[in-house]
Each structure stands twice: as structure tokens, then as C-alpha cells.
Amino acid sequence: MLNRRILRIKAFKVLYSHAVTGSMDLEGALARLDLSCESTRELYLFLLGSMSPLCREARARIEAARSKFNPTEEDLHPNERFADNVMGRLLAEDPDFQKLLERKKLSWDQYDMQIRRMLDSIVAKPYYARYMEADAAGRKEDARLFIHIFEEEFEDNEDIAAILEDIFPDCMDELGYALTACCRTVRELGEGKPWTLPELYASDAVLKRDPQADVSSDKQFVHKLLRAGFTGFEGYFAQVCEAVPDWDSDRLFSTDMAIIALALAEVETFPDIPVRVSINEWVEIAKFYGSPKSSRFVNGLVDKLVKSNKKLSKQI
Numbered sequence: 001m002l003n004r005r006i007l008r009i010k011a012f013k014v015l016y017s018h019a020v021t022g023s024m025d026l027e028g029a030l031a032r033l034d035l036s037c038e039s040t041r042e043l044y045l046f047l048l049g050s051m052s053p054l055c056r057e058a059r060a061r062i063e064a065a066r067s068k069f070n071p072t073e074e075d076l077h078p079n080e081r082f083a084d085n086v087m088g089r090l091l092a093e094d095p096d097f098q099k100l101l102e103r104k105k106l107s108w109d110q111y112d113m114q115i116r117r118m119l120d121s122i123v124a125k126p127y128y129a130r131y132m133e134a135d136a137a138g139r140k141e142d143a144r145l146f147i148h149i150f151e152e153e154f155e156d157n158e159d160i161a162a163i164l165e166d167i168f169p170d171c172m173d174e175l176g177y178a179l180t181a182c183c184r185t186v187r188e189l190g191e192g193k194p195w196t197l198p199e200l201y202a203s204d205a206v207l208k209r210d211p212q213a214d215v216s217s218d219k220q221f222v223h224k225l226l227r228a229g230f231t232g233f234e235g236y237f238a239q240v241c242e243a244v245p246d247w248d249s250d251r252l253f254s255t256d257m258a259i260i261a262l263a264l265a266e267v268e269t270f271p272d273i274p275v276r277v278s279i280n281e282w283v284e285i286a287k288f289y290g291s292p293k294s295s296r297f298v299n300g301l302v303d304k305l306v307k308s309n310k311k312l313s314k315q316i
Helices: 004-021 026-048 051-066 086-092 095-103 109-123 126-133 139-152 158-167 172-190 202-209 218-231 233-243 255-269 275-289 294-308
Strands: none
Touching: 004 026, 004 172, 004 218, 004 233, 004 255, 004 275, 026 095, 026 172, 026 218, 051 086, 051 109, 086 095, 086 139, 086 172, 109 158, 126 139, 139 172, 158 172, 202 218, 218 233, 218 255, 233 255, 233 294, 255 275, 255 294, 275 294
């Protein structure tokens, strides 16, 4: 599930937290990294678990309309297509999925108001109208609707953001990644495939499909990366200070320093990864997490430090 870009980001967040607070030892940092990785998969599970509540809310509205003192013809004979959407039923009746949600205490039960608001938004959208009015019906069409929902209803949604910030504070910027995983799962369910818990690391998923595949462990990669960045942080900081004498000391614990430390750690620790690939990965991360000038600063400084190291410069 987790690719190396996400894993690099997670290592960065842990190292940055350590640099700012100084409250972790290496063992604690690695433990926090593991928890962060698992949290992304839990975010995926929580989002996927919204399908059944949405369908239940649609059913509850139908029953409430039928129970009116003076129901209309439409109230008595409603379009029940969304309420009967098979996607909601599949996971609601999947014992493995439900046991996992229960064990991890992931539930939408206390967020009924947010579910109602989301359903209000869904039923007002053109994609919903097309689904409800279409002649074609079936599992694939039901799946296609929920793919639209995951693509259009969760991001930039203040209600959802408030919920996720409370439950998954370290994964807020991974929402899009988790939603993409949800869409992939729904597409597979629509094709008739059973739900299975995704492997936590992308390399494990590859090996599950092909045990003979030539792929290195993503878990070992991110652990080794964080360990190198953590233990070598002071040394990397000294290199930066030497290379940039007028570097603002207030930036000691900045995002830039954590990114530079991990970039140098990766180049030193993983000679099999092309240097330019490693640098480019960290420059992209700097664009998202740093200041407007961070990506150029990181790119230029890491390139300079690598070239000044005779051993590392041979890898370029």
C-alpha cells in the first residue's frame, strides 16, 4: 500500500519532530514511524467504511418519507437504487472487514450528522442523477458511483477534515493517497473480487503476487533511512553549516534541515539508488513541506555536498 514517496515523507515527519522536540530516542522514532505507517492504512479503512452508513442513511430517508402522515406517490414508490447499492452491503456483511473496524475502533456511528450532510451533497450532484436515472444497473455501476463519491466528496470537505484531524492527525496530507486506494478497492469489488486487507508496504504486495519477484523490502528501506538520518543528524548539520557559513542558525530545526539530512542519508546509505533520483525525491518533498525557496535550497545544497564528498561523487 505505502510507496517509497510516502515512506520518505513519514521518515521526514518523524525526524523533524525529533529535531524540534528532542524527545525521542532512536527506538522511539522507529516505533513512531511504524505507527504512522499503520495509521495510513487505518485511514483507508475508515474512509472505506463510510459506504455502508451512507447507504443506511439513504434507506432511513426512504422509510421516513413513507411514514409521513400524507405521503406522496414518490414517497411511497421511491427510487431505491442508492439505498440498495451493493457496495454498502458487501462490506457491511464482510466479517473480516467489520472485525477489523471493531478491533481498531474505527466507526462512523458518532458522525451521523456529517454522513447526512455528505449525502445531501451527493444527491445534488450530476453524477448521482445519472446513476439514479440510468437504464444500466449492476455491481459495476454501483462501484462507479462510489468511485465518484470518493473522488469528489471527501477532499476540501470541512466536516471530513475535522473528523480526520481528530482521528488521524499525522495523516491529513495523505487523504488523497488513501482515497485513491479506496477507489482501487471499490473498482475491484465492482469486478467481483473479494475484499482483502492491503499489504502495508508496496513491496509486500508485489511479493504476495509473485514470491520470486526481485524487489527489496520497503519496510527495511524506511527503517534504514530513518536510522541513518537520526543517528547522523548532527553530522549532517555540521556539513550544512560548513557549506553555508551564513546559514541562519534559527533554521537549525527547520523542515529544510530534516529534508537535507535524510537526502544525504539516503545517498550515503543506498548506493544502489541513483543519486539524482534520491535528490529529486527530496526536492519534491521540499516543494510541499518547505518554504517557497526550499526546493532550490535543498537541491543546490545536497548536490554541492554530494559532489564535495569524493566517495559519493563517484555515484553521480
